[in-house]
């Protein structure tokens with residue numbers, strides 16, 4: 001069992017006060033807070049080891065290279081893969097762009113890519129770039145309870161997509177998708193199977209070996225690590241045959257004025273000076289999470305979601321978006337106050353009516369909660385097509401992590417009932 005009140009003390013920023021109250025941070029799906037151990041590991045690197053890697057033959061540079069490669073081994077073991085299969089990138093977005101660019105080289109006019117209706121823009125836009133080559137995109141539908149429609153998945157797989165790319169956990173709905181089963185089905189059809197792990201790797205045990213997938217992408221900043229470092233994990237045979245993404249220093253073996261040959265994997269995909277301090281921070285974050293245990297992290301967030309789903313019906317007019325079964329979801333809770341379709345809200349707001357039949361705009365919800373020092377996100381959450389599918393322009397979203405307590409959830413709902421009283425007529 002996690003004692004989130006003890007954990008909270010490791011996170012300096014969580015002692016900040018706004019409007020006279022300590023912050024209740026409920027926006028970890030956007031970015032997580034960082035424990036002191038991560039911050040200190042990074043400043044220790046800069047104070048004692050800073051130098052470029054894979055270049056210098058002096059001792060400081062060799063130590064820095066050694067540190068960088070040890071962080072890779074540590075992060076790789078966290079998701080059960082080898083260091084050679086672990087490419088450092090800036091974030092999930094860069095990992096997915098790398099894949100679209102490199103795998104895109106193999107695609108021809110008429111080839112298909114299968115995504116789902118609940119993808120983040122970073123798992124849509126890079127694939128949409130390939131439409132100019134004549135590549136076609138399909139999207140697996142959701143059912144009425146915000147789970148993927150597996151019949152629709154099987155149907156769309158029959159069109160033999162070359163690539164299937166799916167989020168393991170939706171950043172809007174919290175839906176956890178059955179990626180292991182989906183990967184096996186995709187492989188039966190000969191598709192390359194990609195998992196967007198941005199919202200899963202930080203929150204539940206994820207093993208690259210156990211998942212039937214070819215690639216998984218995740219971001220350090222969502223898992224207690226720093227911004228600017230993330231990973232693309234891929235099967236060695238795939239990485240070896242893929243076209244490089246960025247060109248420059250370190251990713252080459254030989255260069256002439258006429259051409260070049262590539263360095264070994266993973267360096268082939270790490271052009272330029274890497275984020276060494278970021279890798280140190282990510283490795284410290286992995287140590288922190290490992291110390292808690294990923295099963296405990298998942299159980300804790302499920303406890304918070306169960307409490308959330310218990311309290312939600314007490315707010316009159318609250319509409320939530322996500323599976324009704326807490327066992328099928330991560331620690332993300334999207335909701336609106338009032339169920340008015342988006343276009344009508346916009347029209348009424350243009351007419352100067354702040355409150356329409358009990359509906360409160362998500363930005364007003366978030367701004368009101370901020371007055372209580374509760375930080376939630378409002379907007380389209382980088383999932384505009386999904387918003388359209390749900391017939392809303394935006395939602396409010398609370399997202400949890402190891403430093404959130406049941407008390408935080410209760411305070412959220414006390415504040416929401418105040419919002420309702422303040423706005424709704």
Ligand SMILES: Cc1ncc(COP(=O)(O)O)c(C=O)c1O
Pocket residue numbers: 029030091092093094120122123167169170171196198199219382
């Ligand atoms: C499901 C999902 N995929 C991808 C991303 C992109 O992550 P990043 O901004 O770290 O690249 C996010 C970020 O919120 C996400 O939630």
